[in-house]
Amino acid sequence: DAGVIQSPRHEVTEMGQEVTLRCKPISGHDYLFWYRQTMMRGLELLIYFNNNVPIDDSGMPEDRFSAKMPNASFSTLKIQPSEPRDSAVYFCASRVDSWVNTGELFFGEGSRLTVL
Amino acid sequence: QKEVEQNSGPLSVPEGAIASLNCTYSDRGSQSFFWYRQYSGKSPELIMFIYSNGDKEDGRFTAQLNKASQYVSLLIRDSQPSDSATYLCAVHEYSTLTFGKGTMLLVSP
Numbered sequence: 001d002a003g004v005i006q007s008p009r010h011e012v013t014e015m016g017q018e019v020t021l022r023c024k025p026i027s028g029h030d031y032l033f034w035y036r037q038t039m040m041r042g043l044e045l046l047i048y049f050n051n052n053v054p055i056d057d058s059g060m061p062e063d064r065f066s067a068k069m070p071n072a073s074f075s076t077l078k079i080q081p082s083e084p085r086d087s088a089v090y091f092c093a094s095r096v097d098s099w100v101n102t103g104e105l106f107f108g109e110g111s112r113l114t115v116l
Numbered sequence: 117q118k119e120v121e122q123n124s125g126p127l128s129v130p131e132g133a134i135a136s137l138n139c140t141y142s143d144r145g146s147q148s149f150f151w152y153r154q155y156s157g158k159s160p161e162l163i164m165f166i167y168s169n170g171d172k173e174d175g176r177f178t179a180q181l182n183k184a185s186q187y188v189s190l191l192i193r194d195s196q197p198s199d200s201a202t203y204l205c206a207v208h209e210y211s212t213l214t215f216g217k218g219t220m221l222l223v224s225p
Contacts, residue, residue: 031211042217043160043204050211091159104150105213107159 004108006092012114018080021111023092024073030097033105034067034077037089046090049075050097082115089113118143120207122216130224135192137219139205142186148208149181149188154218155201163190163203195223 005024013019025032033048047057049069057067064083069075079086089112093105119142129135141149148167152160166172166179166188178191192199202220206213 033212035215043215045212045214048212055211104162104165105160107161110159 004092004094004106006090006108006111008111009109010112010114012116013082014116015083016081017115018078019082019086019113019115021077021090021092021113023075023077023108025075025092025094026106027073028096029094029106031095032069032075033093033095034075035091035093035107037091037110038087043091046077079113082113084115087113087115118146118207118209118214120205120214120216122203122205122219124217125220126222127219128222128224129195131195131197133195133223135195135199135221135223137190137192137203137205137221139188139190139216140186141188141205141207143207143209144183144186146186146207146209149179150206150208150213151177151179151188151190152204152206152215153201154204160204160215192221195221197223197225199223 007022031050034046035043037043046059047067052069067077089110091110092108095105121140150165151163153163154160164174164179166181172179176193180189200223202218204218205216
């Protein structure tokens, strides 16, 4: 399996521009998570989906952030308009619907966003 | 709000020594606990998880859990320079993991 695939790996944009981050979870995984990592705040959960349905978006910082999962193999995180404080590494992660054996979250390589 | 606390470090140990990484959590009802390792510029990867009080060993790694004290630790025996990384403690709540900010470990040759 190719693992969780994220794109782009790096994105540099100017304040006010729209940013779209993409994620392909591991096939067969029921849960998909979007995390954001910064030095100051660490790894923060933004939103997660179960079977393509958003379950908890309480971590989404503002209305400028939105996420979708139109099918089991694709999700997007969109920031519109972007601001310099959105600069961070955004990780997508997925897991199967069972915590019994490992409970492991599988992370993608991350998308490093820089907003100038 | 549930919190996971870790000393940010860096924790510096010489090669071959035991590294001890600690984590406390605020929710007494938490059941499962995870240690992830993150190399600079890379994504987190699972080292091990624990859900019963006591010790759990996996190779050079030992996780320790004390639910009464709300305390989780990770011991790394015979530390190697390749162990130099940030170690993230995570607590299972509902269907998600809440992460601490991590402790940076530096193992010097």
